[in-house]
Amino acid sequence: MPGRVDDMLDQLRSAGRRVTAQRRAVLQALARLGCAQDVEAIHARARRIHPRVGLVTVYRTLEALVGEGVAQRVVLGDDRTRYELGQEHGHHHHLVCLSCGSVQRLDECHLESKRAGRRHGFTVTAHRLELLGYCAKCGVPA
Ligand SMILES: [Zn+2]
Ligand SMILES: [Zn+2]
Ligand SMILES: [Zn+2]
The missing domain is CATH 1.10.10.10 (Winged helix-like DNA-binding domain superfamily/Winged helix DNA-binding domain)
Known part of the structure; x- marks a missing residue:
């Protein structure tokens, strides 16, 4: 772009x-x-x-x-x-493969971080989240 x-x-x-x-x-x-x-x-x-x-x-x-x-x-x-x-340039998260180390972009965000913070008297201004697991190519190890 x-x-x-x-x-x-x-x-x-x-x-x-x-x-x-x-x-x-x-x-x-x-x-x-x-x-x-x-x-x-x-x-x-x-x-x-x-x-x-x-x-x-x-x-x-x-x-x-x-x-x-x-x-x-x-x-x-x-x-x-x-x-x-x-x-x-676009709020997003990452899908990180524990096997090959590939990183995919995830544009959905379902994190209710503001509400969760408020319960603790904490003002959330930003958040980061990496989701760890196995990509389609690697699969979950047996
Ligand atoms: Zn992988
Ligand atoms: Zn990214
Ligand atoms: Zn998010």
Whole structure:
């Protein structure tokens, strides 16, 4: 969705941020790759857009984008840090396969987090949820 990347770049520019060719490449890579990508995968994709972008630059750019709320980290229980576009680009959850590690996007959300929080006197402003299990290809192990 190239329109979305342009919107994000406009958003960054109007917030007074510098939009470099590297940043643009990282954002485009995030938009094209989809959910929960590790730095290596984002780097590989970004290099197809901007061949000279280095791994360290990609990592720093991702962390800066997280700080600006454009991207978010996804924690799936292992020690890899994964990234994707922020939740303002569509609230969703993840189906994580415990066998092959694949991550699928789940757009439905049935979590009544606001009401559940209120019972504890807690104001919920956001939530994250990863559903763990086995994908159709792997099946549940015997
Ligand atoms: Zn996602
Ligand atoms: Zn699987
Ligand atoms: Zn949700």
